[in-house]
Amino acid sequence: MAAKSRNRIIRWKETLEQLHFIANGSLSIIVFCVCFAAIVTIIESSFHMKIVIQNDSMVPGFAAMLILRELAVVVTALLLTSRVGAGIAAEVGTMKVTEQIDALKMLGIPPSTYLVIPRLIACTLGTVMLVVVANMACLFSAMAVSNSYLGYPPAIFLTAMRRFVQFQDLILAIVKAAVFGAVIPLISCYFGFRCESGAEGVGRATTNSVVVGSIAVIVLDFILSYAFSYLY
Amino acid sequence: MTRAIQGFIKVCDEVGNAFLFFTEIIKTLLFRPCRKSLVLEQIWHVTVESFATTAMAGFFVGAIMAVQFTMQMKEFGALGYLGGLATSGTFREVGPLLIAFMLSGKIGAFTSAELGTMRVTEQIDAIRCLGANPMQEIILPRFLGIIISSFFLLFLGLVMSVFGGMFLGYFLAGVNPEEYVRHIPTIITGPSIATGLVKCFTFAVVLATICTQKGFYTVGGAKGVGRAVVSTAVTTMIAIVVMDWLTSFLGEVLLHMVTGS
Numbered sequence: 001m002a003a004k005s006r007n008r009i010i011r012w013k014e015t016l017e018q019l020h021f022i023a024n025g026s027l028s029i030i031v032f033c034v035c036f037a038a039i040v041t042i043i044e045s046s047f048h049m050k051i052v053i054q055n056d057s058m059v060p061g062f063a064a065m066l067i068l069r070e071l072a073v074v075v076t077a078l079l080l081t082s083r084v085g086a087g088i089a090a091e092v093g094t095m096k097v098t099e100q101i102d103a104l105k106m107l108g109i110p111p112s113t114y115l116v117i118p119r120l121i122a123c124t125l126g127t128v129m130l131v132v133v134a135n136m137a138c139l140f141s142a143m144a145v146s147n148s149y150l151g152y153p154p155a156i157f158l159t160a161m162r163r164f165v166q167f168q169d170l171i172l173a174i175v176k177a178a179v180f181g182a183v184i185p186l187i188s189c190y191f192g193f194r195c196e197s198g199a200e201g202v203g204r205a206t207t208n209s210v211v212v213g214s215i216a217v218i219v220l221d222f223i224l225s226y227a228f229s230y231l232y
Numbered sequence: 233m234t235r236a237i238q239g240f241i242k243v244c245d246e247v248g249n250a251f252l253f254f255t256e257i258i259k260t261l262l263f264r265p266c267r268k269s270l271v272l273e274q275i276w277h278v279t280v281e282s283f284a285t286t287a288m289a290g291f292f293v294g295a296i297m298a299v300q301f302t303m304q305m306k307e308f309g310a311l312g313y314l315g316g317l318a319t320s321g322t323f324r325e326v327g328p329l330l331i332a333f334m335l336s337g338k339i340g341a342f343t344s345a346e347l348g349t350m351r352v353t354e355q356i357d358a359i360r361c362l363g364a365n366p367m368q369e370i371i372l373p374r375f376l377g378i379i380i381s382s383f384f385l386l387f388l389g390l391v392m393s394v395f396g397g398m399f400l401g402y403f404l405a406g407v408n409p410e411e412y413v414r415h416i417p418t419i420i421t422g423p424s425i426a427t428g429l430v431k432c433f434t435f436a437v438v439l440a441t442i443c444t445q446k447g448f449y450t451v452g453g454a455k456g457v458g459r460a461v462v463s464t465a466v467t468t469m470i471a472i473v474v475m476d477w478l479t480s481f482l483g484e485v486l487l488h489m490v491t492g493s
Contacts, residue, residue, distance in 0.1 A: 029466060029470060032470065032473075033469065033470060033473045036473045036474055036476065036477045037329070037473055037476070039477055040325060040329075040476050040477050040480045041325065043480045043481065043484055044321075044324050044325040044480055045321075045325075047324070047484070062304070065300075065304070066300065069300060070296065070300060070326075071326075074330065075333075075473075078330070078333045078334075078469070079466070079469055081337065082333075082336070082337050082341075082462070082465035082466060082469060083462065083465070083466050086341070086461060086462045086465055087462055090458035090461070090462065094454070094455070094458070164304075200349060202454065202457075202458060203345035203346075203348075203349065203457055203458070203461065204345075206341060206345070206458060206461050206462075207337075207338070207341040207342050207345060207461070210337035210338070210341050210465060211285060211334075211337055211338045211341075213337075214289070214333065214334050214337050214338075215285060215288060215289060215334070218289055218292045218293065218296070218330065218334070219288075219292055221292075221296055222292045222295050222296050222299070225296055225299045225300065226299055226404070229299055229302070229303055229404070
């Protein structure tokens with residue numbers, strides 16, 4: 001029985017712990033940042049629209065589209081890269097440096113099932129949930145700002161939104177979130193496992209994982225946007 | 233409730249610490265400026281370290297914006313405006329934000345890890361024992377170097393984003409580069425570029441202040457360094473988003489005051 005529980009592929013207890021750290025711990029920061037980003041989007045796109053077509057009646061729809069397709073998911077993913085990705089790399093790197101990973105191997109527990117798979121599952125699920133919440137918060141704050149700043153009440157905002165975005169935009173945002181959520185822990189664990197000895201090695205692994213993670217998010221976002229542009 | 237109040241006090245504490253540190257750096261800059269060679273060394277170091285990353289990030293940010301605007305412009309049959317709109321959107325808002333996020337991971341994490349390691353291995357105390365001022369010898373060159381080089385890097389990223397957009401406009405939308413570039417000046421005006429540059433400068437100052445402060449006040453050994461790095465990245469991102477909003481808002485207010493409407 002003990003051997004069986006040791007070699008399970010999915011370890012639910014660790015997964016739930018990681019999920020709590022990733023989703024619950026980052027929720028307030030992400031909602032805060034995404035709300036501000038939405039406010040800036042409204043202000044700036046109203047500026048553009050006034051230059052190009054002399055009125056800003058399309059701002060709500062345009063901002064909603066930009067939020068759903070790009071802004072919410074990319075800002076969430078970049079924040080998660082620096083918070084969760086750096087955390088994972090530092091943790092795994094410290095375990096590697098202090099030889100805890102070798103200890104796990106000696107106990108017959110494969111480090112990948114103990115360290116990588118729980119984080120992978122938790123981060124994928126957590127990012128998807130966070131992106132849904134972030135999209136909601138983003139749209140609500142955009143609605144509030146366009147009400148107070150541009151003078152478009154929520155009803156007009158929602159009507160304008162319907163013209164520009166469909167339900168599939170949310171689905172594609174969720175697909176993007178799942179991809180980013182899977183990539184972040186993989187990169188961090190990779191750099192954590194390859195960490196060189198000493199405190200400097202851990203610092204370098206953390207920095208590298210954040211940098212490579214952010215680049216991966218931006219490049220993947222480009223690839224996914226390009227691929228999805230054939231679906232609209 | 234008490235937890236909320238404690239959290240609020242903690243946030244105020246962080247903001248106050250950052251401002252005090254900033255005023256201290258400015259005081260050091262005015263009364264005891266550091267050697268120029270140290271600043272140049274930092275500029276060289278930071279720029280070489282992040283040049284390729286920033287260029288790549290900028291290129292892809294421009295490409296993403298071009299993809300998004302293409303879909304929208306096709307609907308109105310106004311693909312000619314693609315160059316102007318995508319460039320303007322990237323310059324004024326999305327570009328500085330995303331590239332600054334990228335740099336906060338790169339430069340911020342690197343600097344705070346370096347300073348944190350110096351702090352926990354007592355090198356900073358050693359400098360003080362030698363009769364030198366650590367603010368003057370270590371913090372100030374890094375602060376100035378990061379501001380100058382990340383301002384330059386952000387601008388580089390923005391320029392690269394134009395190329396990214398042009399590339400994508402050519403391959404996805406069939407807008408040839410000449411037409412793409414020709415419409416940029418019709419929409420982008422002086423104020424747009426100025427907003428972009430002001431944003432870049434603000435983000436550079438925020439990044440430099442936070443990463444030096446977090447690194448300088450690291451406590452608690454190797455784990456403390458890790459904690460300092462993570463908190464630098466998170467704090468910088470939050471500060472960047474807030475400053476983004478603030479500069480946009482102030483820019484709008486100033487525009488209203490100037491045009492008088």
